[in-house]
Amino acid sequence: MSLFKAREWWASVLGEGEEFDQGCLCVGDVDNSGTGFDKVVVGSYMGMLRVFLPRPSKPGEAAEADTQLLEVHLKDPIIQLELGKFVSCSELLHLAVLHPRKLSVYAVAGTAGNVEHGDQYQLRLVYEHTLQRTACNMTYGPFGGVTGHHFICIQSMDGMLMFFEQETFAFGRFLPGFLLPGPLCYCARTDAFLTVSSARQVESYRYEALAVATDADTRQEAEQQTKSSGKRLQADWTLVLGEAALDLVVCSFSASSQGSASSQGILVLGERSLYCLKDSGQVRFMKKLEYNPSCFLPYAAAGDGVTSVLMGNHNSMLLVYHDVxxxxxxxxxxxxxxxRLANFQDLRGVVVSLSADGQLQCSYMGTDPSFFSVPKVEAREVNYEEVEAEMRALQKVIRETTRTQDILPRADIEDELIITASVSADLDKVSKALLSEINGAAVPSITVQIKVKVKGAVRNPKMTVCVQPPLAVSQDQFVLDSLGSGAQSSVSFSAYLNGPYLPADLAGDVAVSYSSPTELNPSGEY
Structure with missing residues (x-):
């Protein structure tokens, strides 16, 4: 047990079989209560939107059910959540929800309850934009120096930046040399947008340059027009990272130890490095990591000229850095x-963490000492003659086993079994899907054939097929007949879609277990 653990203040498990990512968590006063306390907003790829007001339960009591203020199924997958002033006629905070083909802005309002069950919360749609291109991520801010409101910028999967001024679509621009989308953020001080391209370099584009660049509806038109007329979009500055970036955040730090005016810094989390850049693209510091990070969060500096960062890794560790x-x-x-960091009524500076499978936890730093002490072992006299006799007997068994055959399976056991899979080129004429229809449409299926060929004799082979949801198979367990040397057996089943959303992976796993007889174990090794 680790001595230094994140002390759990409140926790919840969200749904079953849902998936989450770095954009699915948002913290803030989403209902504009004015109390100064935050709520936790979580969205999933299955379209579930939840709002929580965490409160710890008393010792020995179950968690309070009223900590969850709202749960709504939005049907479309939720890619990212942001809180900002997104409505032109209001300065209140509204919730922006990014779907693959839609941007929706909601108002969350609470109504005081008349009974002991508490307040009631409702989600009201203010406006939405239908996207012509599939979205990847978004950022927001006072683009162009606007005051009192926030604009939204969405990056599509094909490299287009789409700008929305509240209820109005402003314009769209294609990024030059685009291949794959990367993290995106906005720097208010320089009025520039920062991203990491597929060339593994940080690129900065000023909002003014984006606004006056050549407009186009397609990439082909953009390339043709930049050669003939209009201003060609170019990056203000670039910096080569040499590795892919997981996230990109703009933070503040003091420029000198004398407490001069704060300037904007840019933190980039790579696959094995942490970079801190100045507004001009110069490297302030760089930290090589000895682990694989999963996410990070810059927060208020501990002192002048110090950048503080919370970082999570794939070893389930939460690390705190001051610069390097x-x-x-x-x-x-x-x-x-x-x-995320949040302030609640009973505790401030709470670390809110979300896992890919929906484990939401509010914790704080602390120690959890272990009071376990190793019991004393009773001392006894050692009989050296018995020990030597036992050692000689064991060495004799080892020598005999080495001369005959190993008890453990041979190193080339993988070569005794060959598994091949083939997928039919056409769909089944008659669908074998166990689910008749989804949203009123028939569910097709396709036949998959698995062949098993053995070099040596095997007994009682069993086959298991596993696919990731929403994919499903008509049969996932098979019991085969025992096979002799060089024998071959095959099975067939059908695969189909068992949900109203696209699968993240079309691959599947096939495992075969069997018994193989040996000289020392005639009944067979499993």
Whole structure:
């Protein structure tokens, strides 16, 4: 047990079989209560939107049910959540929800309850934009120096930046040399957008340059027009990272130890490095990591000229850095994909972490000492003659086993069994899906054939087929007949879609277990 653990203040498990990512967590006063306390907003790829007001339960009591304020199924997958001033006629905070083909802005309002069940919360749609291109991520801010409101910028999967001024679509621009989308953020001080391209370099584009660049509806038109007329879009500055980036955040730090005016810094989390850049693209510092990070979060600096960062990794650790110095390490219950800081009524500065499988936890730094002490072993006299006799007997058994045959399976056991899979080129004429229809449409199926060929004799082979939801198979367990040397057996089943959303992976796993007889174990090794 680790001595330094993140002390659990409140926790919840969200749904069953749902998936989450770094954009699915948002913290803030989403209902504009004015109390100064935050709520936790979580969205999933299955379209579930939940709002929580965490409160710890008393010792020995179950968790209070009223900590969950709202749960709504939005049907479309939720890619990212943001809180900001997104409505032109209001300065209140509204919730922006990014779907693959839609941007929706909601108002969350609470109504005081007349009974002991508490307040009632409702989600009201203010406006939405239908996207012509599939969205990847978004950022927001006072683009162009606007005051009192926030604009939204969405990056599509094909490299287009789409700008929305509240209820109005402003314009769209294609990024030059685009291949794959990367993290996106907005720097208010320089009025520029930052991203990491597929060339593994940080690129900065000023909002003014984006606004006056050549407009186009397609990439082909953009390339043709930049050669003939209009201003060609170019990056203000670039910096080569040499590795892919997981996240990109703009934070503040003091420029000098004398407490001069704060300037904007840019933190980039790579696959094995942490970079801190100045607004001009110069490297302020860089930290090589000895582990695989999963997410990070810059927060208020501990002192002048110090940048503080919370970082999670795939070892379920929560690390605290001051610049390049590690100040604290704590163990989490799961691998975090998103981190936020929140202020609640009973505790401020709570670390909110979300895992990919929906484990939401509010924790704080602390120690959890272990009071376990190793019991004393009773001393006894050693009979050296018995020990030597036992050692000689064991060495004799080892020598005999080495001369005959190993008890353990041979190293080339993988070569005794060959598994091949083939998928039919056409769909089944008559669907074998166990689910008749989804949203009124028939569910097709396709036949998959698995062949098993053995070199040596095997007994009682059993086959298991596993696919990731929403994919499903008509049969996932098979019991085969025992096979002799060089024999071959095959089975067939059908695969189909068992849900109203696209699968994340079309691959499947096939495992075969069997018994193989040996000289020392005629009944067979499993």
């Amino acid at each position: 110095t590690l100040k604290w390490a704590a163990q989490l219950a799961s691998v975090p994909v998103a981190l």
